[in-house]
Amino acid sequence: MSGNGRTKLVLGYGTCGIAAGAAAVKEALEREVSAGGYDLELDIAGCMGFCFREPIVEVFYPDGRSVVYGDLTPKKVPQLLQAAAAGEVLEEWVVRRSDDPTAGEGDFLANQHRIVLRNCGRLNPESIDEYIARGGYEAARKALTTMTPEEIIDEVSKSGLRGRGGAGFPTGTKWGFARRAKGDQKYLVCNADEGDPGAFMDRSVLEGDPHAVIEGMIIAGYAIGATQGYIYCRAEYPLALKRLDIAIAACRERGFLGEGIFGTDWNFDIKIKKGAGAFVCGEETALIASIEGKRGMPRPRPPFPANEGLWGKPTNINNVETLAAVPWIIAHGGEKYAELGTEKSKGTKVFCLAGKVRRSGLAEVPMGYTLRQVIFDVGGGVREGKEFKAVQLGGPSGGCLPASLLDTPVDYEAITATGAIMGSGGMIVADSSTCMVDLARYFLSFTQAESCGKCVPCRLGTKRMLEILTRICEGEGEPEDLERLEVLAADIKAASLCALGGTAPNPVLTTLKYFRNEYEDHIFHHKCTAGVCPALITVKINRDLCTGCGACAKICPVEAITGEKKEPHSIDPDTCIRCKLCLSRCPEEAIYAE
Amino acid sequence: MDGETCKCSQRFADVDDLGPLQEILERYRGEKGALIPLLQDAQEAYGYLDEKIMRALAKGAGYQLSQLYGVATFYTQFRLQPIGEHLIRVCHGTACHVAGAELISEEIYNILGIRDGETTPDRKFTVETVMCVGACSLSPIMIVDEDTHGKLKPANVRKVLKRYMGESEEREE
Ligand SMILES: Cc1cc2nc3c(=O)[nH]c(=O)nc-3n(C[C@H](O)[C@H](O)[C@H](O)COP(=O)(O)O)c2cc1C
Ligand code: SF4
Ligand code: SF4
Ligand code: FES
Ligand code: FES
Numbered sequence: 222m223s224g225n226g227r228t229k230l231v232l233g234y235g236t237c238g239i240a241a242g243a244a245a246v247k248e249a250l251e252r253e254v255s256a257g258g259y260d261l262e263l264d265i266a267g268c269m270g271f272c273f274r275e276p277i278v279e280v281f282y283p284d285g286r287s288v289v290y291g292d293l294t295p296k297k298v299p300q301l302l303q304a305a306a307a308g309e310v311l312e313e314w315v316v317r318r319s320d321d322p323t324a325g326e327g328d329f330l331a332n333q334h335r336i337v338l339r340n341c342g343r344l345n346p347e348s349i350d351e352y353i354a355r356g357g358y359e360a361a362r363k364a365l366t367t368m369t370p371e372e373i374i375d376e377v378s379k380s381g382l383r384g385r386g387g388a389g390f391p392t393g394t395k396w397g398f399a400r401r402a403k404g405d406q407k408y409l410v411c412n413a414d415e416g417d418p419g420a421f422m423d424r425s426v427l428e429g430d431p432h433a434v435i436e437g438m439i440i441a442g443y444a445i446g447a448t449q450g451y452i453y454c455r456a457e458y459p460l461a462l463k464r465l466d467i468a469i470a471a472c473r474e475r476g477f478l479g480e481g482i483f484g485t486d487w488n489f490d491i492k493i494k495k496g497a498g499a500f501v502c503g504e505e506t507a508l509i510a511s512i513e514g515k516r517g518m519p520r521p522r523p524p525f526p527a528n529e530g531l532w533g534k535p536t537n538i539n540n541v542e543t544l545a546a547v548p549w550i551i552a553h554g555g556e557k558y559a560e561l562g563t564e565k566s567k568g569t570k571v572f573c574l575a576g577k578v579r580r581s582g583l584a585e586v587p588m589g590y591t592l593r594q595v596i597f598d599v600g601g602g603v604r605e606g607k608e609f610k611a612v613q614l615g616g617p618s619g620g621c622l623p624a625s626l627l628d629t630p631v632d633y634e635a636i637t638a639t640g641a642i643m644g645s646g647g648m649i650v651a652d653s654s655t656c657m658v659d660l661a662r663y664f665l666s667f668t669q670a671e672s673c674g675k676c677v678p679c680r681l682g683t684k685r686m687l688e689i690l691t692r693i694c695e696g697e698g699e700p701e702d703l704e705r706l707e708v709l710a711a712d713i714k715a716a717s718l719c720a721l722g723g724t725a726p727n728p729v730l731t732t733l734k735y736f737r738n739e740y741e742d743h744i745f746h747h748k749c750t751a752g753v754c755p756a757l758i759t760v761k762i763n764r765d766l767c768t769g770c771g772a773c774a775k776i777c778p779v780e781a782i783t784g785e786k787k788e789p790h791s792i793d794p795d796t797c798i799r800c801k802l803c804l805s806r807c808p809e810e811a812i813y814a815e
Numbered sequence: 816m817d818g819e820t821c822k823c824s825q826r827f828a829d830v831d832d833l834g835p836l837q838e839i840l841e842r843y844r845g846e847k848g849a850l851i852p853l854l855q856d857a858q859e860a861y862g863y864l865d866e867k868i869m870r871a872l873a874k875g876a877g878y879q880l881s882q883l884y885g886v887a888t889f890y891t892q893f894r895l896q897p898i899g900e901h902l903i904r905v906c907h908g909t910a911c912h913v914a915g916a917e918l919i920s921e922e923i924y925n926i927l928g929i930r931d932g933e934t935t936p937d938r939k940f941t942v943e944t945v946m947c948v949g950a951c952s953l954s955p956i957m958i959v960d961e962d963t964h965g966k967l968k969p970a971n972v973r974k975v976l977k978r979y980m981g982e983s984e985e986r987e988e
Contacts, residue, residue: 236949420947497892498892514850516889647909655913
């Protein structure tokens, strides 16, 4: 990244980084560099994926080495600049060193294989020149000037790429349908709705490398014969929307979008459509309705969008990650991509590690890696050395898998066989403090609220399931409830129109399958072993640890905590509403729930 | 933070002033399927979708009022009530839920005396639940106006909110 003999500092400036305080660090960097008269270059980049150490800065030395530092604050900036200017390394802040992959958290990246994230954190997403300098738009140029649409589709088919939006449909095959569909106008839609609450890989790609998605769209549009593209992006991602705007404008200026692109006679342009907050709009027919300005409700297929999509015209819809992989495939060849992965799942998949995992962040690994490799080798295992309990894959449509299934490979069919789904790539790790019944209830409350209401089994079935789960969590569960849940789940799966309803029971079914004992504990023993469900716990103060500081009593909304100053306090169990607010208040961690 | 003066009147246009709305109507004149962007821009200008605004939009863009209402109530982004000076959004996405988002909400409700979707009587705060803002590694998260506060603990909520309270409300503990 530094080619002019100057040392360059690149600040991670994605949503994650900014949320962690990168804006203040940016200000400090700019101020201190000019105040100190340093001969240092400053730049920003998208997410490298070291979310767990944000805000981060990568220092690129003129000799080609680079060092990533994490947990930065404005206070640390002067020291950082001094070291960078002197060519020194601040060992204790190191997250990664290019010349020593074992230093810091180096194995987080060393254990990954980055194709989709190839540029994330490695370039300024607001600069088309940096993208071009890294080979950007060469694939689109190659595709449009030297390949026929059929050859492109063939190459994508050879790569084995499958849709990363969740369902895993072969991308080349899908493009073939749209190519062969008859119509005077065709559309290409990029699905950037990313509705899974706990997944952020599409956001990271859009913020970190928007041009990769646009280049993928240019290639896809040409391959299927669509001259107009749409990006449907959720409004909750303002930074992604802003960077897309900048990128699209830059492309128009360079003649990569618009009329006669890349000197050919092919026209292609892109419009951005902002979502308005409805999970179901990630479903392709609902998404189309939403672009048309209607309530986003799915409709039966066929006709498939490939034949009758947006405004009734042939339309191809692909996910952000799918499209971002396309330029790489065209540049390196489908066979190269297919060298990675398993028999039926090729290439790489980006996962978002979150929850109780030590290194939460972006993990792109070859298909076929086991869940254990992703969570432990890349993710560094469970936080605070606690025991792994479960991993939730695929969000509201997915499932919770126990430790015994950690050797399951990341592969569409293998994961589906467990009852979960690959889904979009959300991976939430749970430890002993997560109640699986509560987690199932959480997902059902989500799908129940997000059901568009068209199908009775989805609209009312999820409501009934939620009611049952809620009463189990409240200690009012009945012995027959588990069977009721299973019957309802089967009906909802069988009789819902779209996959929202069709997969909504998965979180319940997988937890019933792998964590049934927790349901039984709730129903038969009135116990929530994770200490989560308020009705089934008691909040207590460990008298040996309590110093009598009184902090807990101040936060208690019902004045249940009493005690003399400097004497051990106690909680009146009859007054306590078990809100657990006092737990985080105690500086001695003397309060616990059981 | 410069929280001394109430900026709500500057932040949003008055619903009796249809000037901004005319501009918005012009922006999308002749565009197919512009209903959602129309509502989005109107909400951005006025802070919420007042009945007056909806009626004027329907008339100006040639939609039935019921059509607009149907769309506005389908999508969670749209508000039919005005919001307070500060908007608190608490993330209840999966990562935040697992990290204890409910306790964060609970503490906010205790401090402000309102619940999800409500506005304090003095119109200072509105609190809302959102489903993942994509910064899951900093869970649990709340966003006040444009500022994200991550890795929250219920015990820290009061301190964060204080920054947005006028001096008069700053109660010492
Ligand atoms: C309820 C529901 C929500 C969905 N949400 C998304 C989403 O947020 N992003 C996405 O790419 N696909 C989502 N999908 C899948 C899309 O319908 C579609 O299969 C996908 O965008 C196709 O792109 P792909 O072939 O590249 O995966 C969702 C499906 C359903 C049923
Ligand atoms: S399954 Fe649910 S979300 Fe899907 S169309 Fe039916 S009611 Fe709507
Ligand atoms: S759990 Fe809630 S109600 Fe009970 S003592 Fe603690 S703060 Fe008070
Ligand atoms: S660093 Fe941005 S995704 Fe986390
Ligand atoms: S779950 Fe809260 S930011 Fe994603």
